[in-house]
Amino acid sequence: MKVGALHAYAERWLGREADGTSPMAAYMGDRIDHYQMMFAQEMAHTDETRAAALPDRRPCVPLKNPKCWRRMSKLLI
Numbered sequence: 001m002k003v004g005a006l007h008a009y010a011e012r013w014l015g016r017e018a019d020g021t022s023p024m025a026a027y028m029g030d031r032i033d034h035y036q037m038m039f040a041q042e043m044a045h046t047d048e049t050r051a052a053a054l055p056d057r058r059p060c061v062p063l064k065n066p067k068c069w070r071r072m073s074k075l076l077i
Contacts, residue, residue: 002041009039 015022026036 002043005041006039006043013037 013024015024026033028036
């Protein structure tokens, strides 16, 4: 995952948190244009990002084994 790129994308559409957020959207005509707002970079896991995952969730990242994710579990992260 390219965390820096995702952070820059979020700041573009939400604004800097330190300055107070100011969400905005892209429009084409009078409708929201979701294609302009899509995050276009690959978000595949690498060996480094998989190793950085929480220790108890490493075998589950990416969502390989559905048994890792209990239905209606209250995950805080």
